Amino acid sequence: MMNCQQATRLMSEAQERPLSLKEQAELKVHTLICSGCRQFGQQMLLLRQLTRGTRKPDDQD
Amino acid sequence: MNNPRPFADNEELTELRQQMLSFARLQLSDEQQAEDVVQEALAGALKNAAAFNRSASLKTWVFAILKNKIADALRGRYRQPQMTDIDDCKDCSLADDQLFDERGHWHKNDRPQRWDAPEQLVHDEHFWRVFDRCLDAVPAEQARVFMMREFIELDSQEICAALELTTSNLHVLLYRARLRLRECLEDHWFGAGENA
Numbered sequence: 385m386m387n388c389q390q391a392t393r394l395m396s397e398a399q400e401r402p403l404s405l406k407e408q409a410e411l412k413v414h415t416l417i418c419s420g421c422r423q424f425g426q427q428m429l430l431l432r433q434l435t436r437g438t439r440k441p442d443d444q445d
Numbered sequence: 446m447n448n449p450r451p452f453a454d455n456e457e458l459t460e461l462r463q464q465m466l467s468f469a470r471l472q473l474s475d476e477q478q479a480e481d482v483v484q485e486a487l488a489g490a491l492k493n494a495a496a497f498n499r500s501a502s503l504k505t506w507v508f509a510i511l512k513n514k515i516a517d518a519l520r521g522r523y524r525q526p527q528m529t530d531i532d533d534c535k536d537c538s539l540a541d542d543q544l545f546d547e548r549g550h551w552h553k554n555d556r557p558q559r560w561d562a563p564e565q566l567v568h569d570e571h572f573w574r575v576f577d578r579c580l581d582a583v584p585a586e587q588a589r590v591f592m593m594r595e596f597i598e599l600d601s602q603e604i605c606a607a608l609e610l611t612t613s614n615l616h617v618l619l620y621r622a623r624l625r626l627r628e629c630l631e632d633h634w635f636g637a638g639e640n641a
């Protein structure tokens with residue numbers, strides 16, 4: 385079972401390369417039960433939108 | 446707010462030039478080249494000043510030009526001698542991470558909290574000041590690749606080629622930069638309201 389360190393690492397890598405189906409599945413299972421990592425994933429997306437100035441109104445949840 | 450002469454204010458221009466220089470220096474590690482790209486970017490901006498009428502985004506606009514100049518300079522330079530060799534990449538190991546316990550789970554106090562990020566945050570100067578301070582606190586090598594990736598928007602392959610890094614080392618550096626930056630932003634911006 386994936387831990388938070390592995391999950392956050394994968395979420396960072398997801399911004400660099402497409403994740404495999406196995407990675408996506410494991411990540412999904414982890415974030416279902418881990419609110420910290422769920423937030424982390426959203427924050428990674430937000431950081432990228434902010435630094436690239438591509439944030440649009442509908443990007444907000 | 447309209448401002449027909451965005452560069453009329455010398456103080457503003459001097460400060461902007463300083464900010465551009467620090468940004469370019471961090472990216473290029475070369476004083477002369479940094480001065481050059483900043484001059485080119487400013488000249489380009491002045492030339493088109495007539496087309497520009499929103500002083501609120503003056504900085505955004507000039508930095509967009511600067512980013513392109515830096516990207517060109519980096520792409521044209523496929524060897525970067527100042528960068529550490531992969532063999533002694535001190536920053537590439539994950540061993541010293543303090544955010545997780547021995548089982549790799551978040552320490553209670555470091556677990557990410559929900560961020561309230563309004564749509565206009567991207568235009569909030571105070572936020573970007575906090576962001577700059579947080580990025581300053583990230584180790585230089587990590588901050589540099591983060592900037593190349595997220596502000597200059599080079600892709601992974603271009604960064605690896607310019608800095609002679611392996612893909613996996615680059616990914617680790619980016620991961621560590623994001624972890625630290627996230628932590629700092631939560632401590633000093635997103636969570637500051639409740640905790641201050």
